[in-house]
Amino acid sequence: xxxxxxxxxxxxxxxxxxxxxxxxxxxxxxxxxxxxxxxxxxxxxxxxxxxxxxxxxxxxxxxxxxxxxxxxxxxxxxxxxxxxxxxxxxxxxxxxxxxxxxxxxxxxxxxxxxxxxxxxxxxxxxxxxxxxxxxxxxxxxxxxxxxxxxxxxxxxxxxxxxxxxxxxxxxxxxxxxxxxxxxxxxxxxxxxxxxxxxxxxxxxxxxxxxxxxxxxxxxxxxxxxxxxxxxxxxxxxxxxxxxxxxxxxxxxxxxxxxxxxxxxxxxxxxxxxxxxxxxxxxxxxxxxxxxxxxxxxxxxxxxxxxxxxxxxxxxxxxxxxxxxxxxxxxxxxxxxxxxxxxxxxxxxxxxxxxxxxxxxxxxxxxxxxxxxxxxxxxxxxxxxxxxxxxxxxxxxxxxxxxxxxxxxxxxxxxxxxxxxxxxxxx
Amino acid sequence: xxxxxxxxxxxxxxxxxxxxxxxxxxxxxxxxxxxxxxxxxxxxxxxxxxxxxxxxxxxxxxxxxxxxxxxxxxxxxxxxxxxxxxxxxxxxxxxxxxxxxxxxxxxxxxxxxxxxxxxxxxxxxxxxxxxxxxxxxxxxxxxxxxxxxxxxxxxxxxxxxxxxxxxxxxxxxxxxxxxxxxxxxxxxxxxxxxxxxxxxxxxxxxxxxxxxxxxxxxxxxxxxxxxxxxxxxxxxxxxxxxxxxxxx
Numbered sequence: 310x311x312x313x314x315x316x317x318x319x320x321x322x323x324x325x326x327x328x329x330x331x332x333x334x335x336x337x338x339x340x341x342x343x344x345x346x347x348x349x350x351x352x353x354x355x356x357x358x359x360x361x362x363x364x365x366x367x368x369x370x371x372x373x374x375x376x377x378x379x380x381x382x383x384x385x386x387x388x389x390x391x392x393x394x395x396x397x398x399x400x401x402x403x404x405x406x407x408x409x410x411x412x413x414x415x416x417x418x419x420x421x422x423x424x425x426x427x428x429x430x431x432x433x434x435x436x437x438x439x440x441x442x443x444x445x446x447x448x449x450x451x452x453x454x455x456x457x458x459x460x461x462x463x464x465x466x467x468x469x470x471x472x473x474x475x476x477x478x479x480x481x482x483x484x485x486x487x488x489x490x491x492x493x494x495x496x497x498x499x500x501x502x503x504x505x506x507x508x509x510x511x512x513x514x515x516x517x518x519x520x521x522x523x524x525x526x527x528x529x530x531x532x533x534x535x536x537x538x539x540x541x542x543x544x545x546x547x548x549x550x551x552x553x554x555x556x557x558x559x560x561x562x563x564x565x566x567x568x569x570x571x572x573x574x575x576x577x578x579x580x581x582x583x584x585x586x587x588x589x590x591x592x593x594x595x596x597x598x599x600x601x602x603x604x605x606x607x608x609x610x611x612x613x614x615x616x617x618x619x620x621x622x623x624x625x626x627x628x629x630x631x632x633x634x635x636x637x638x639x640x641x642x643x644x645x646x647x648x649x650x651x652x653x654x655x656x657x658x659x660x661x662x663x664x665x666x667x668x669x670x671x672x673x674x675x676x677x678x679x680x681x682x683x684x685x686x687x688x689x690x691x692x693x694x695x696x697x698x699x700x701x702x703x704x705x706x707x708x709x710x711x712x713x714x715x716x717x718x719x720x721x722x723x724x725x726x727x728x729x730x731x732x733x734x735x
Numbered sequence: 736x737x738x739x740x741x742x743x744x745x746x747x748x749x750x751x752x753x754x755x756x757x758x759x760x761x762x763x764x765x766x767x768x769x770x771x772x773x774x775x776x777x778x779x780x781x782x783x784x785x786x787x788x789x790x791x792x793x794x795x796x797x798x799x800x801x802x803x804x805x806x807x808x809x810x811x812x813x814x815x816x817x818x819x820x821x822x823x824x825x826x827x828x829x830x831x832x833x834x835x836x837x838x839x840x841x842x843x844x845x846x847x848x849x850x851x852x853x854x855x856x857x858x859x860x861x862x863x864x865x866x867x868x869x870x871x872x873x874x875x876x877x878x879x880x881x882x883x884x885x886x887x888x889x890x891x892x893x894x895x896x897x898x899x900x901x902x903x904x905x906x907x908x909x910x911x912x913x914x915x916x917x918x919x920x921x922x923x924x925x926x927x928x929x930x931x932x933x934x935x936x937x938x939x940x941x942x943x944x945x946x947x948x949x950x951x952x953x954x955x956x957x958x959x960x961x962x963x964x965x966x967x968x969x970x971x972x973x974x975x976x977x978x979x980x981x982x983x
Binding site for chain 1: 833
């Protein structure tokens, strides 16, 4: 197969994947029709863009930022101020393009703060971003005209100035606006990875010294990448502002910056689509799980610790690790081990959930002895028997998982041997 | 015509400790020049000074008659000097092809462009493919650098050093840690890909040095005690006493 032929196949494959991505976005509201689902999926779109922009730093250029919400939040504030100006009829600008105002704001501040922070790499860079993040968050209390003080600023997205004649009052219309921008921004960020800047960012991440010795100023490469990342974060912030019609100081703050780091990391920094998975999963946990349980942040934290320890490549990394066995037709050899691990894993999770929920019941409930509904059972948190059973289930689950892990490891070793064997197709 | 590389009274001190103590060296265009010397003589420090990793405490380094000491490594590289490292120094997560393509980007004028797609730059990809072939790494095109064998990594290291088109090449122990067959293969490859270029190399393997070099400088305790043809160096009594004699 010639190179031009293989590159044409690759191009068609890429277009196919992105078309599928767009199609999923179009179809989802027909499957999940409730207004809470539409709202959750809209947020997913916003955070997909935000997390992908964050991964332009962390995954692609090796820059660990603790202050990325600055560009997201400021983008949102700029967008909302622009919307207010249209509300007040001092300016005309179509709502569909409002996220670009956020992008411009994110880019401008990305250039400003990036010119300081990207002079250093590694830990120093991380500390500078942390400093800038807390500086901007606290300055929100000083510049109350812009940030709106305690109550933030709000606007009305139904500006009657639009390109396509939708009012963008109904949340489904906002969903599709966010969906369209998600596809545009994701494709743009994907293409950026294929440019000289994208490649050199990878080079600077892998080996800054060698990058210098092939002619590149690593500071400039980091700076441009950082500024562009601010642009996309600003677009995400602009969409966030359109969706919620309110921006408050915490939107630029360190908690928001931490959230995008977690999303990106859980999804996986090593592969382009990793942050998409992370944004979808974390947004789901945030909106759906927080309705079920007071302890959702604890579950979330445990999951994060588990990922960092056992799957540092994130979910995308786990998926990618199975690509080679899948191609070699060896995937089914791994399945028995996984199935064996599944039952004790579910047991362990059930035991853990019971312990956590009973703990919350004891410390938070008005009447701790009132039974809680869990796994279709009534459980009394004040009873010693409930605790013993829960801890027993947890211990049995963990023991089972440890046992099954041995089988999984043995299967993996076997698969790896088969793949390395001479004549094996890889 | 000016020398390709000139060092004039170069000193380097780390705190109070002098490592390089007044080195004068001139390498003519197209010359293959080797630096030898016992461990701790300052050979690697000298390379780091020339390539801009360190700044000299005193003295001046010039490339084609123009001062380069005090410039950053990327500026020196853009003026036509490139170097390899003693410890392999590649873009570990990138494939062999990507490593070579990255080392061509600046040379081909792409700078920090975010409006070209690298996959569609025919001349760039063509050049990278040619380097793959020249280095004998075509079969390993899509393998990440971190998964190459040691000898392959060394080959790629030299490839990325030279691919950018620099005319003055610094090689830091290119055959270190290699077996005899690999060493001969690597030396043949180096002499092929550095045709017409100025070469300055640090090497421990005397066989390699006397075979490849036009001239040899002997660095002992931060000073060049002799700089001459291989035959003259072999016959030089001071060199034998200071360095070659030690081996026997």
